[in-house]
Amino acid sequence: xxxxxxxxxxxxxTRLMGRKASDIIEFxxxxxxxSPESIFHHMHQYFLRRHVIAPEFSNDFxxxxxxxxxxxSLAEGVANLNPYEFTNIEDxxxxxxxxxxxxxxxxxxxxxAAPGKEFFFTEGVSFLIPTGLEAKDLDEFARRIKEVDGxxxxxxxxxxxxxxxxxxxxxxxxxxxxxxxxxADKIKAMDPYMYSTEVLRNKISGLVEGLA
Amino acid sequence: xNLKDYAGISEQSDIRAIEAMAAKLAGRTILHVNSTAxxxxxxxxxxxxxxxxxxxxxxxxxxxxxxTKAFFxxxxxxxxxxxxxxxxxxxxxxxxxxSVNGRNMDRMNLDADYVIIHDPQPALLVGKKKSGNWxxxxxxxxxxxxxxxxxxxxxxxxxxxxxxxxxxxxxxSVSIPQYMMHPSIxxxxxxxxxxxETEIAEVFNRFNIPMDKPILLQVSRFDPxxxxxxxxxAYRLVKKYHNCRLVLAGGAASDDPEGARVLKDVLEKAGNDxxxxxxxxxxxxxxxxxxxxxxAAIVLQKSVREGFGLVVAESLWKGKPVIGGNVGGxxxxxxxxxxxxxxxxNEGTAYRIRQLLVNPEMARKMGAAGRExxxxxxxxxxxxxxxxxxxxxxxxKGESVIYL
Numbered sequence: 001x002x003x004x005x006x007x008x009x010x011x012x013x014t015r016l017m018g019r020k021a022s023d024i025i026e027f028x029x030x031x032x033x034x035s036p037e038s039i040f041h042h043m044h045q046y047f048l049r050r051h052v053i054a055p056e057f058s059n060d061f062x063x064x065x066x067x068x069x070x071x072x073s074l075a076e077g078v079a080n081l082n083p084y085e086f087t088n089i090e091d092x093x094x095x096x097x098x099x100x101x102x103x104x105x106x107x108x109x110x111x112x113a114a115p116g117k118e119f120f121f122t123e124g125v126s127f128l129i130p131t132g133l134e135a136k137d138l139d140e141f142a143r144r145i146k147e148v149d150g151x152x153x154x155x156x157x158x159x160x161x162x163x164x165x166x167x168x169x170x171x172x173x174x175x176x177x178x179x180x181x182x183x184a185d186k187i188k189a190m191d192p193y194m195y196s197t198e199v200l201r202n203k204i205s206g207l208v209e210g211l212a
Numbered sequence: 213x214n215l216k217d218y219a220g221i222s223e224q225s226d227i228r229a230i231e232a233m234a235a236k237l238a239g240r241t242i243l244h245v246n247s248t249a250x251x252x253x254x255x256x257x258x259x260x261x262x263x264x265x266x267x268x269x270x271x272x273x274x275x276x277x278x279x280t281k282a283f284f285x286x287x288x289x290x291x292x293x294x295x296x297x298x299x300x301x302x303x304x305x306x307x308x309x310x311s312v313n314g315r316n317m318d319r320m321n322l323d324a325d326y327v328i329i330h331d332p333q334p335a336l337l338v339g340k341k342k343s344g345n346w347x348x349x350x351x352x353x354x355x356x357x358x359x360x361x362x363x364x365x366x367x368x369x370x371x372x373x374x375x376x377x378x379x380x381x382x383x384x385s386v387s388i389p390q391y392m393m394h395p396s397i398x399x400x401x402x403x404x405x406x407x408x409e410t411e412i413a414e415v416f417n418r419f420n421i422p423m424d425k426p427i428l429l430q431v432s433r434f435d436p437x438x439x440x441x442x443x444x445x446a447y448r449l450v451k452k453y454h455n456c457r458l459v460l461a462g463g464a465a466s467d468d469p470e471g472a473r474v475l476k477d478v479l480e481k482a483g484n485d486x487x488x489x490x491x492x493x494x495x496x497x498x499x500x501x502x503x504x505x506x507x508a509a510i511v512l513q514k515s516v517r518e519g520f521g522l523v524v525a526e527s528l529w530k531g532k533p534v535i536g537g538n539v540g541g542x543x544x545x546x547x548x549x550x551x552x553x554x555x556x557x558n559e560g561t562a563y564r565i566r567q568l569l570v571n572p573e574m575a576r577k578m579g580a581a582g583r584e585x586x587x588x589x590x591x592x593x594x595x596x597x598x599x600x601x602x603x604x605x606x607x608x609k610g611e612s613v614i615y616l
Contacts, residue, residue: 013601016383016390050588120380128615129232149225
């Protein structure tokens with residue numbers, strides 16, 4: 001019998017790296033050197049926060065390139081980088097460097113950011129809080145996933161997979177343990193970086209209820 | 213004052229996280245030290261946070277350093293220099309700074325598991341560090357400091373175990389870990405609690421401010437960085453088209469001797485315009501500020517340098533759109549076109565005021581979005597959560613994923 005699914009909620013303390021990029025060249029250099037935690041943080045902190053209005057892109061790098069450097073086409077390329085295609089952060093870093101480098105082969109570097117609008121690198125220290133909520137089967141899972149905070153969806157879906165280096169998200173792994181690979185496959189086929197955690201919760205909940 | 217009082221206001225997940233982390237830290241001693249017991253955002257925050265931390269089973273206390281008038285003149289100079297707009301700090305001034313910190317070191321009990329020193333005034337107390345985790349909590353904008361002053365201070369800051377800044381752009385190249393924590397407001401304090409229309413009207417009446425036309429309000433210390441003179445200029449540009457009042461309300465803090473000089477300039481510039489109301493509020497005017505913010509049509513925070521500018525969050529919490537300078541922590545609170553407007557000039561300020569005065573529905577929507585933005589991001593429960601997380605992070609140095 002599969003282990004029960006234990007729901008954790010998550011919070012992040014933001015650690016400042018003391019490094020900033022004023023222009024795209026400096027940015028590219030730092031991207032090559034900064035911690036994997038920092039790359040992860042800037043690609044995911046959007047999902048951990050709640051927003052009164054969603055930023056244009058969910059990844060901090062794309063937002064900065066668009067807003068502070070004014071280089072829309074590069075911002076679009078960076079925004080389109082889908083972390084879900086990678087199972088480790090180093091591969092995502094390489095792809096980010098490739099996208100920017102390719103752009104710079106074709107276009108001149110954009111103007112530097114105004115003072116105060118540089119890119120400030122940060123990383124997150126994550127704290128995982130047990131909710132005491134568990135699910136042994138799909139019925140229980142469908143009930144519990146509606147009770148937890150959005151940070152729980154964030155952790156089990158994004159952070160557990162990419163940051164902790166697991167091959168798949170916690171939800172898919174649980175469903176596979178129950179022998180429901182059909183459900184796991186449907187979860188894996190989603191385009192999760194296009195959703196807020198609330199929408200993702202509803203999608204997963206809908207799939208489980210539809211197939212339970 | 214109890215964490216349970218925030219249920220239904222703060223995020224429920226924040227309350228759960230605080231309880232889980234406080235249980236891990238039960239009995240730990242936490243000491244906060246700052247430079248003034250009244251006046252200014254730090255004192256206000258600590259007066260609420262310390263009792264709440266005690267209610268969570270922690271052993272928290274708050275101490276205030278004692279300083280002379282000369283000391284506070286020096287630290288105001290340091291404060292300005294760190295914000296990039298200072299005069300030279302002479303050797304005599306450094307001597308005063310060091311000797312007052314030294315006397316406080318001798319006088320104060322600084323033993324605690326976590327010692328959190330707020331701002332530059334008491335920063336040298338770290339010289340007495342023997343044990344515990346020492347954290348320097350910087351509330352001001354030091355993104356472009358006077359290099360000589362920062363060089364001197366940096367040597368002391370690096371004796372701490374960690375530093376906290378309000379905004380990521382304030383981070384420095386230092387050898388100790390640095391964290392970002394936004395400051396917060398307390399929705400249940402006298403400054404922010406709900407007031408009735410009668411209570412609001414009573415305060416306006418007491419200050420002789422008729423509520424007969426839209427009121428523009430800036431609440432801030434009388435400090436050049438808050439640009440009260442620019443606010444008067446912007447008001448005069450608006451006044452050509454719209455009949456409105458301007459209220460400039462500020463307090464005097466015991467560690468801010470420069471305030472009197474700026475107030476004099478403001479009064480001169482206001483002249484005898486009956487629609488400009490300059491209020492010098494005494495300490496403990498929280499209810500009055502609350503009422504002024506609630507009675508205003510538009511709130512301004514036209515700073516040219518700012519630490520975080522919590523007065524913005526206070527005003528947004530009351531459902532008011534805010535027009536703020538694009539500096540420090542203001543852009544984190546004022547989301548352009550959503551919770552207010554960011555401005556870079558007196559003309560820009562006037563333009564946005566005019567825009568909101570003729571679009572009351574836009575102002576209402578921005579105010580509502582602002583309140584929700586503050587609820588999700590800038591309430592005291594978020595701040596306590598971050599402090600507790602930092603304490604735990606200090607005990608598990610080097611770990612980036614911590615299971616409770």
